[in-house]
Amino acid sequence: MRIAIVGAGIAGLASALLLDSAHEVTLFERRDLLGGHARTHRFGHEGRHAFVNPAFGYIAPAMYPRFIRLLELLRVTRESAPASVTVGSTGLHRDVFVTPTLSPLRVSSVLDPLGLQRMLAVRSVTRAARALDDADDWTTTLDEFLEPQPVSRFVKDEVVYPWMAAVSGVPIAEVKAFSARAALRYPVHVQPEGALRPFGLQELTGGVDAYVQPLLNRLQTTTIRRRVELRPLQRSHGRWQLTEASGAQHEFDSVILATPAFEALALLATLPDADRLREVVAGFPYASTRILVHSDTSWMPRKKSNWSVYNARHDGPNCEATIWCRHSGEFPYFKSWATFSDRRPSLLHAEFEFHHPRLTPGYYRSQSLLPALQGLGGLWFAGSYVEDVDSHESGIGSAIRIAERLNPDSANLAALR
Numbered sequence: 001m002r003i004a005i006v007g008a009g010i011a012g013l014a015s016a017l018l019l020d021s022a023h024e025v026t027l028f029e030r031r032d033l034l035g036g037h038a039r040t041h042r043f044g045h046e047g048r049h050a051f052v053n054p055a056f057g058y059i060a061p062a063m064y065p066r067f068i069r070l071l072e073l074l075r076v077t078r079e080s081a082p083a084s085v086t087v088g089s090t091g092l093h094r095d096v097f098v099t100p101t102l103s104p105l106r107v108s109s110v111l112d113p114l115g116l117q118r119m120l121a122v123r124s125v126t127r128a129a130r131a132l133d134d135a136d137d138w139t140t141t142l143d144e145f146l147e148p149q150p151v152s153r154f155v156k157d158e159v160v161y162p163w164m165a166a167v168s169g170v171p172i173a174e175v176k177a178f179s180a181r182a183a184l185r186y187p188v189h190v191q192p193e194g195a196l197r198p199f200g201l202q203e204l205t206g207g208v209d210a211y212v213q214p215l216l217n218r219l220q221t222t223t224i225r226r227r228v229e230l231r232p233l234q235r236s237h238g239r240w241q242l243t244e245a246s247g248a249q250h251e252f253d254s255v256i257l258a259t260p261a262f263e264a265l266a267l268l269a270t271l272p273d274a275d276r277l278r279e280v281v282a283g284f285p286y287a288s289t290r291i292l293v294h295s296d297t298s299w300m301p302r303k304k305s306n307w308s309v310y311n312a313r314h315d316g317p318n319c320e321a322t323i324w325c326r327h328s329g330e331f332p333y334f335k336s337w338a339t340f341s342d343r344r345p346s347l348l349h350a351e352f353e354f355h356h357p358r359l360t361p362g363y364y365r366s367q368s369l370l371p372a373l374q375g376l377g378g379l380w381f382a383g384s385y386v387e388d389v390d391s392h393e394s395g396i397g398s399a400i401r402i403a404e405r406l407n408p409d410s411a412n413l414a415a416l417r
């Protein structure tokens with residue numbers, strides 16, 4: 001079969017890996033760089049070098065079995081990245097939640113009865129949230145879930161809502177209407193067994209793009225077309241026509257749209273008899289996010305002993321995080337979410353904009369409708385929006401589901417499943 005894959009992020013690359021050799025595959029990518037969000041930016045400061053993954057941070061092993069199998073297949077190594085969390089309030093002029101790791105000074109947050117109480121309260125919330133997994137419930141909102149929990153108003157308003165807003169990249173009022181299961185997915189699944197242990201995360205040695213070239217090296221028959229802008233899809237006589245902005249035309253039996261949902265929607269814009277498809281794909285909302293990479297310590301908690309790997313600070317309506325990157329090169333630096341803040345760090349190394357999904361109950365209703373539309377007329381949807389929360393794991397999962405239909409005997413599929 002002739003198959004087009006549009007988009008070379010994790011979903012498109014994994015699709016290519018799983019279909020290569022069995023089919024005649026062409027991978028179209030708008031940019032020069034392959035990998036999509038799997039991008040590592042290298043930069044320098046005062047003669048020293050570092051790297052940053054602007055749209056990637058960590059792997060939570062319990063949540064990433066298929067991505068880990070891909071990394072093992074490609075012989076890409078991972079490192080342990082124990083994480084700690086501080087949540088601070090600008091209004092209260094203090095840190096209100098500090099997990100007890102990193103420094104011996106941090107023991108004080110456990111010895112402080114209030115600190116301990118809050119930690120146990122947050123832990124009881126994440127424990128209770130496991131029921132959402134058991135019930136496969138993506139549509140209960142965060143406030144519907146959190147309000148009945150037997151924890152104090154302070155913990156809800158000053159810790160849990162702000163922290164989840166920071167994780168989700170939206171204002172605090174908005175995260176309350178997010179899917180509770182989605183908003184709490186990482187805190188629930190990276191929670192260590194012992195109360196005083198750090199969150200058990202991992203990162204890729206050398207940056208998230210470490211897997212891109214090894215994956216490309218395994219493609220034997222896939223044709224890659226970079227820097228290609230495609231016109232909306234057309235279909236005639238049972239085949240798909242893809243036309244590049246340059247006018248070059250290609251015909252395929254199947255097309256896999258491995259782009260974010262809003263880009264897939266643009267490619268479906270003029271397809272006849274596709275209103276239902278467009279309606280479902282349009283049901284995945286996105287927001288934009290600004291990431292700043294810098295060395296300005298004023299973005300970190302005022303008390304240095306409260307510095308965590310993940311530092312969220314809220315100012316009332318918004319809460320954004322700064323990650324302390326200490327092992328990504330020859331000098332430590334900070335990676336901050338700065339979508340709602342006008343502040344500019346004094347020593348800025350790089351700035352990025354991304355679109356990320358807004359994980360509302362409506363998003364998950366669209367997700368539940370998509371499987372029935374997959375493969376109709378040979379049109380497929382891959383991407384991290386297709387299942388679960390958006391991550392490398394869901395990107396791979398979406399590619400696996402398609403390969404199970406188009407190349408069920410693939411050895412790579414057997415290795416990843």
Ligand SMILES: Cc1cc2nc3c(=O)[nH]c(=O)nc-3n(C[C@H](O)[C@H](O)[C@H](O)COP(=O)(O)OP(=O)(O)OC[C@H]3O[C@@H](n4cnc5c(N)ncnc54)[C@H](O)[C@@H]3O)c2cc1C
Nearest residue numbers: 007009010011030036037055056057058383384390391392
């Ligand atoms: C700030 C931030 C932090 C994150 N942290 C993590 C993390 O710690 N762990 C994790 O697992 N995930 C994280 N994610 C999410 C993760 O990066 C994404 O979910 C995942 O990489 C998306 O993969 P994808 O293949 O679906 O899409 P993308 O990576 O967006 O790839 C889509 C590709 O399609 C191309 N494209 C789009 N439209 C067209 C078109 N019309 N024609 C041709 N090409 C097109 C794009 O150029 C792009 O290369 C983070 C995201 C953000 C924004």
